[in-house]
Amino acid sequence: MSILENIRSPRDVKALPTADLDGLASEIREFLIHAVSRTGGHLGPNLGVVELAIALHRVFESPKDRILWDTGHQSYVHKILTGRQDFSKLRGKGGLSGYPSRAESEHDIVENSHASTALCWADGLAKAQHVQGSRDHVVAVIGDGALTGGMAWEALNNIASARRRPLVIVVNDNGRSYGPTVGALADRLCVLRATDGYERFLAEARDLIQSAPVVGGPLYESLHGAKKGLKDAVAPQGLFEDLGLKYLGPVDGHDIRSVEAALRRAKRFHGPVVVHCLTEKGRGHTPALEHEKDRFHAIGVMDPYTCAPLEPAAGPSWTEVFGAEMLSLGAERPDLVAVTAAMLHPVGLGEFAARFPDRVWDVGIAEQHAVTSAAALATAGLHPVVALYATFLNRAFDQLLMDVALHRCGVTFVLDRAGVTGADGPSHNGMWDLSLLQVVPGLRIAAPRDATQLRVQLREAVEVTDAPTVLRFPKETVGKDLPASGRAGQMDLLRRGSVPDVLVVSVGVMAPVALAAAELLAERGTGVTVVDPRWVKPLDPALVPLAARHRLVAVVEDNCRTAGVGVAVGQALRDAGQDVPLRNFGIPEEFLAHAKRGEVLADVGLTPVEIAGRISVALEGAGERGT
Known part of the structure; x- marks a missing residue:
């Protein structure tokens, strides 16, 4: 009999015998692979959080305890465990959202799918509960990629000062956002993740101690959550503990028992705690693991077995046309450089980066930094092209206004996914740029109607050196050219x-x-x-x-x-x-x-x-x- 078909709420997850948990995880993965292949959606991220989501709902009391999913595209397992198993119209009209949705369930708290915000929400919710006298917990799950966003660290700066607020921060560390996580933070987490001494120490300790009769299990849990002094002997933990945050981990995010143990220790602390879980994006699905570019971060409709697309594109996408023209421009102009925010391949800069690796920068999920850094690049004599999703430029409006436009910097912004994007819902529609940008002095906006105009107008945009320019286009495939009959x-x-x-x-x-x-x-x-x-x-x-x-x-x-x-x-x-x-x-x-x-x-x-x-x-x- 299926375990999953009897899961209708977190209470059912809590009631499961420990021996059934691995079976439940396997069934969820099988469900995800087949269901998401039929509709398209974020497959890889959800395959990576199956055990983590199960453990969260076994330890905490949702919705009494607030569980927040940063970005939210990895919330499919959470939906399944909270009674939403009809994925037949996932991301489609009248079906489940691809992100948390308050309209769907009381278990969904935050539905804004822009990254790096969950810790700010967690800080505010924990403060409110403190004022109201509640001792319920707030749990924020944030990926290591989202920790590259400045908002996350602004929130940590405040959370660390809240000594008695029960707030648990789960770092879902899979070394990736869309692609591999970039920057010094990623390097530091990699040290925590892969320090040979620490991993060897844990492996040997696990084998030795768990073999001890009666006391083996509890003793291993105690050792695994040992104090800072012991852990510092084999791996540096200062990244979080120097902020004053209690740190537990790294924990194998695919070992439900270990994750549960860490979360229960964090829950008992009654203060801000970081639980560092190591997970694998695309876990349990070989084709995803072999797709190194993004581990099936987001897929279209495809055959679940062969992974062949079932809705082949009718032609090149706007993104592909832009990427090809950037490659040509890069060969012609050594001053042309590119900047993006954790979206190198989705915005079409992959080939540019391969050809000109020293002229492209992926700054992580940090749009504000991307824009001001581009202003400096322009001031130094280069022409930066900042390629973002249209909706994400909203996050850097002040920098565009005060750092780029005020200084009359020649920066070109290329806004992918402009207009209605559809399946990704309200936070991803690029429907505000033409309104917000109207008030920016000196800025010029191009809206190409076809592939030829995209190429022509991109070239016109990068010729402007004394003001910012914007080029916007949608997510869909490019239709046929529409030639002008006159001027x-x-x-x-x-x-x-x-x-x-x-x-x-x-x-x-x-x-x-x-x-x-x-x-x-x-x-x-x-x-x-x-x-x-x-x-x-x-x-x-x-x-x-x-x-x-x-x-x-x-x-x-x-x-x-x-x-x-x-x-x-x-x-x-x-x-x-x-x-x-x-x-x-x-x-x-x-x-x-x-x-x-x-x-x-x-x-x-x-x-x-x-x-x-x-x-x-x-x-x-x-x-x-x-x-």
């Missing part, structure tokens, strides 16, 4: 209307949607001109006189309507004294539920049929006002 100033005319009824301003990848809407309107006898500004900040001065010749202007963008390109177009028209009616089509000011990109766009009205219908209604209103 208006520096803008591309994609379609010229027979009569000047409607001017549609299409932003970047919304061009196919705008053109399809224009065709629907043309079938109704409406003249529609579609223009691609290419650079949406600053707007081309030719846009205002072009707009003034039309009865209505419509702006179509995959960004929040609030303060986006549509608002900028409206401001430009008003500043020029033009009262032509304007309609904005974009993303509403709300957090969007996870679903496929097309489904999300349909839900928010960014489809040709919806846009054409609303423009028709607006035209009727404009005609009535003109009579």
